[in-house]
Amino acid sequence: MSSIRHWILKSEPTEYSFDDLMAEEGQTTxxxxxxxxxxxxxxxxxxxxxxxALFYHSSTKHRAxxxxxxxxxxxxxxxxxxxxxxxxxxxxxxxxxxxxxxxDVRAVAWLERPVRLxxxxxxxxxxxxxxxxxxxxxxxxxxxxxxxxxxxAMSHRG
DNA sequence: GCCAACGTTGGC
DNA sequence: GCCAACGTTGGC
Numbered sequence: 737m738s739s740i741r742h743w744i745l746k747s748e749p750t751e752y753s754f755d756d757l758m759a760e761e762g763q764t765t766x767x768x769x770x771x772x773x774x775x776x777x778x779x780x781x782x783x784x785x786x787x788x789a790l791f792y793h794s795s796t797k798h799r800a801x802x803x804x805x806x807x808x809x810x811x812x813x814x815x816x817x818x819x820x821x822x823x824x825x826x827x828x829x830x831x832x833x834x835x836x837x838x839x840d841v842r843a844v845a846w847l848e849r850p851v852r853l854x855x856x857x858x859x860x861x862x863x864x865x866x867x868x869x870x871x872x873x874x875x876x877x878x879x880x881x882x883x884x885x886x887x888x889a890m891s892h893r894g
Numbered sequence: 895g896c897c898a899a900c901g902t903t904g905g906c
Numbered sequence: 907g908c909c910a911a912c913g914t915t916g917g918c
Binding site: 746748772794795799853872873874875 | 902903904905
């Protein structure tokens with residue numbers, strides 16, 4: 737059976753946008769800075785190489801799914817937790833027993849058009865999607881294959 | 895282990 | 907900028 741899963745990765749575009757990812761060498765970057773245990777557990781335990789994710793711009797006027805990415809590495813220690821000058825520094829984490837992990841992600845493509853949050857809210861087939869669940873604040877979470885395909889289809893319809 | 899206080903996320 | 911809905915921390 738296939739182990740490919742689908743995910744949504746949220747990012748504030750003023751912090752790190754899909755354009756920023758596209759500008760990286762190899763269109764690849766460590767998805768680091770995750771400091772939530774549930775999100776970490778997803779990255780560490782449930783994600784797999786080859787999984788696909790949608791890239792969502794949060795906390796901006798134009799909240800929308802804007803692109804597709806692929807998970808291209810296993811989980812490994814997030815180096816920012818060891819850097820005292822980093823905003824993601826965790827003094828309780830040690831190199832022997834790192835608390836936080838990341839994976840490398842690679843941009844696949846822009847969506848044909850952004851799929852705005854309000855469109856997703858209005859789509860009956862996405863009523864159960866975690867992205868529109870009340871109180872959801874996770875920045876990394878799984879979505880179903882059906883939800884994933886529905887959002888991509890919406891990007892074609894505009 | 896409980897829970898109040900605090901910090902953060904993110905839509906609005 | 908506001909604030910609801912969380913998650914985390916730390917005193918007890």
